[in-house]
Amino acid sequence: MANTKEKSINHSRPYIFAAILLAVVYILNAILVDTIYRKNNEVTKQTSSAMSSCNRINFGLQAVNGSVLRIIGEVGDPTENVIDVQRNFGSIRAAMADFEDIEGLSDTAKKRYAEVAKIVTYYNERLLQLQGLYNQKDEETQQVKGMDAFKFGPKALYTQDIYPLQATANEMITALISIVNKDTAETMKKNTILSYVLMSMMLLIAILGEIAIFIIAKMAKKSRLELEAREKSLAEVDAKLKSTRQKASDLAVMNVLTGMKNRYALDNDVTDRLESDRFNIAVFDMDNFRSINDTYGYDFGDEYLAAVAERLKEEFGSVAEIYNITGNEFCFLFNKEISESQAMGIIQNIQSVITAPYEVLNLAVQLPCSGAVYHYLPGDCLNVNSLLVKLDTAMRNAKMNGGNMINTVVNI
Numbered sequence: 001m002a003n004t005k006e007k008s009i010n011h012s013r014p015y016i017f018a019a020i021l022l023a024v025v026y027i028l029n030a031i032l033v034d035t036i037y038r039k040n041n042e043v044t045k046q047t048s049s050a051m052s053s054c055n056r057i058n059f060g061l062q063a064v065n066g067s068v069l070r071i072i073g074e075v076g077d078p079t080e081n082v083i084d085v086q087r088n089f090g091s092i093r094a095a096m097a098d099f100e101d102i103e104g105l106s107d108t109a110k111k112r113y114a115e116v117a118k119i120v121t122y123y124n125e126r127l128l129q130l131q132g133l134y135n136q137k138d139e140e141t142q143q144v145k146g147m148d149a150f151k152f153g154p155k156a157l158y159t160q161d162i163y164p165l166q167a168t169a170n171e172m173i174t175a176l177i178s179i180v181n182k183d184t185a186e187t188m189k190k191n192t193i194l195s196y197v198l199m200s201m202m203l204l205i206a207i208l209g210e211i212a213i214f215i216i217a218k219m220a221k222k223s224r225l226e227l228e229a230r231e232k233s234l235a236e237v238d239a240k241l242k243s244t245r246q247k248a249s250d251l252a253v254m255n256v257l258t259g260m261k262n263r264y265a266l267d268n269d270v271t272d273r274l275e276s277d278r279f280n281i282a283v284f285d286m287d288n289f290r291s292i293n294d295t296y297g298y299d300f301g302d303e304y305l306a307a308v309a310e311r312l313k314e315e316f317g318s319v320a321e322i323y324n325i326t327g328n329e330f331c332f333l334f335n336k337e338i339s340e341s342q343a344m345g346i347i348q349n350i351q352s353v354i355t356a357p358y359e360v361l362n363l364a365v366q367l368p369c370s371g372a373v374y375h376y377l378p379g380d381c382l383n384v385n386s387l388l389v390k391l392d393t394a395m396r397n398a399k400m401n402g403g404n405m406i407n408t409v410v411n412i
Contacts, residue, residue: 028205032198039191042104047184049102050109051177056095057120058173063088065166068127089124096120106183109176116172123165257302258309260324266331267384269321274387276378280334280343283391284354284371287403289328292365303360308353315353319346325388330354340375347373347406355404368404370395380411 067084070076096117105113253265261269273279286308293301305328312322312330319338323331332350334343350371357366372394374387381387394407 029202032202033195036191036195036198040188043184043187043191046102046104047180050099050105050180053095053099053102054173054177054180057092057099057116058170060088060092060095061120061123061166061169061173064092064123064127065163068162068166085127092120092124106179109179109183112172112176112179116169116176119165119169119172123169126165127162255324258306258324260309260313260322260330262323263325266323266325266333266388269333270384270387274376274379274381274383277336278375278377279336280338280340280373280375281387281391282332282334282343282347282350282371282373282406283325283329283388283395284332284350284369285329285395285399286354287368287370287399289367292367296361296363296365300361300363304358304365307358307360311353311356311358312350316346316350331388331391343373343375347371351406370398370403371406372398372409373406374409377411 064085067081067088071078071081071085075081099113253261253268255262270281289301292304305324309322309324309330316322316332320332320334323333325331332347334346338346351369354369355366357364359365372391374391374394376387381390390409394409398405398407
């Protein structure tokens, strides 16, 4: 369970890293986009404030010029016109104060504004000065005393002195507006270029991230395949070990020559049945088998036994469990459904098969056999060894009486 969890974590690490990398890329992209947006917003706000202040200054100058023209032309109430001039100059000063509060303006814009402020201030001072002179009248002639200092009439004074100041101020304001617009365009251009550069960088980072993810995924796949190959190899080794252990286990309870179960397997199969079951069991042993080994050799004898064993399995494997308990001794443990009478008939057939002629290494060989059958009842024997002793005793008696016969174990 722990290994499976660890494998899952190891497999998911590259993808977690890739997800974190993409998250970082997108977060950085969001931060950069927000930064550019804020800068553009600040520039727009700055431009809007600067344009608003400049327009207010320009509008105030036009309003002042209108009031001055009304004063010179003696249109309307002079006192009210004078008040309008000063009120409009108050609006102009407020607009100038707002302009001065704007941060981030270029040095060119600040320099041009300083000139505008200087000319507007001089314009205001000149109007105040001329207003004072204009208000000085001779009591007898009611003529403007100060007018002699200019040697011109009011209209000429406006044309030669006042209007040039107002026109110059308007031109400077227009120039300031142009500078602010130019600075805004340059700043927006820089921000646009910066945004393209940043987007290109983010695109490059994203591409590199995708490449990194591809490489990581490929490496993870390679690691997974290597791990699977190792697991497969370990599984094969484990299967071989299990197969080897199974073969070793089989060898412990099987006769290698005949492929039949051996004496130890008989112990395992019968021991638990001795106290409670009734069954039919028989043993057979070839008479004078030693003569075969002495005459033809042990290899020939082994081939002979193997041929007999194969025939017995084919003929009687479905009605009995067959054991090769010693060299040429076979034991038959009949199935539960086989009755005593059926067992006796089968035993005769077994004897016929064993004693039949066999061709071994191009030689025909045939031996008689003796056997014993036991109709076992529950509790007859304490163990398998005592059971086999009874069977072997009955079989030896058959051999002693000439062989080639079958005895039945009789309980006393």
